[in-house]
Amino acid sequence: MILAFRGNFVHTPSYGQMDMLLDKLVIVKEGKIARIATGDHESEVLQEFSLSSSDVRRLREGEFFLPGLIDTHVHAPQYKFTGTGTDVPLMEWLRKYTFPSEESYKDREAAQHRHALLVKRFLSNGTTTATYFGSLHLEPNKILVDSILALGQRAVVGKVNMDRESPEDYMETTEQGLKDAEEFVQYTLSKKTTRIYPCITPRFIPTCTVESMKGLAAIARKYNIHIQSHISECCGEVNFSRHLHPEYKTDAYVFDDMGLLTDKTLMAHGTLLTDEDIKLLVERGTSVSHCPLSNFFLGDACFRVNNAMKLGLKVGLGTDVAGGISPSMLSAIRMAVVNSRCLRAHKLAVKGGLEVTPDMEVDVISYKEGLYLATMGGAKALNIDNQVGSFEEGKEFDALLVDVNAEGGPFDIFDGDTIEDQFEKFINLGDDRNILEVYVQGVMVKQGDVFLGDSTIKGTSVDLANGKREVSTSDEGQQSKRVKAS
Ligand SMILES: Nc1nc2[nH]cnc2c(=O)[nH]1
């Protein structure tokens, strides 16, 4: 299967560098970028790939390709209450909203329906790779894998483990948790797909015993797979961790001693990490998922991206749905910029607002750095930067076709707007209405309103149709459910 596109491509191959690749001919062969040529070499390149001029998809004015967005932190079974439950701090939020929501995914039908909606929503927003925390129970996580597989997304997925300090009806024994975690890994690997990576997922230090954390680290080593958790997120969490593990200085040292800091580990938040913690993470090759919107609601500090990058940390960007109230990575980019400006504003306030000094600017990032975090940064954080994150020959084609002139779109283009202006408008003002097509591994998985899924996956029970919503006829929302076209 060969695809040929001619037009503009934009990407951020390194932090602070955004390249506008104008009038390029890009050939995608068997899912990978086989050639990036300048437009004036079209005829010879087409000949080389036995293509004719009519095989070329020519982008219109205002259209361009962007690398697929990479969300490095999402809680799949929290999708149900996304956009609500913003009134309490983290530890209370978990008990009041989160655990009940996650527990309710035990209902097979509900899990099937909700996970399909989740994956579709993320694909619509241009998230070609998502890093999912699943729920405690094994079955809903298998359903999540099936949904991702059928709908064509790339993902890192983990079954959550929690064997202490949790509600009685939403907790497992250490033994059962380890057994289910391994079974989940085996289930995912049995799908023999190159775009879903199983992940070991101790929820966070307070809900995991030492035995569980060490056992999970052993499973990760056995299968050489990813690990994800939450680290130094907020005062409530950090204080509780210190109370449970007074012998360790910080979360980072607990995780390290458990064997959970590896070069395939991705830790969410890290707003309260010290420079010493960051250096330890860097030494281990561990990355951090920066979740600015969630941190504004549930955190107690702003993550200093530039400081972390300067120390050599790999940083990706995450929505942290539902702690973050938006599933959009464009929103996450904007929030990362705002987060950096809060750091500047804070310094100014501390100085009494009298004088702007150069040290106030060191934390500030622009939309270009935000885009890097949402693409290449995420790819590096997940150790998949040899596959995705930018447009490079040999990489897989995970990409979004964007149209700044989309009909009914959320912003306007004016005479005199340069291509870069148009692009900046999309990052700052755009939404799913501007995302015309979504590609993963060179397969178009969404076009317009239609989810095409992965046609190579047979016998799926996942609903590819649009416009369905769950309607509950009982307060609990579990007994009697039907699906209604909205
Ligand atoms: N933001 C966030 N932090 C957590 N820490 C432990 N669990 C969670 C969660 O679900 N969300």
Ligand SMILES: [Zn+2]
């Ligand atoms: Zn989280």
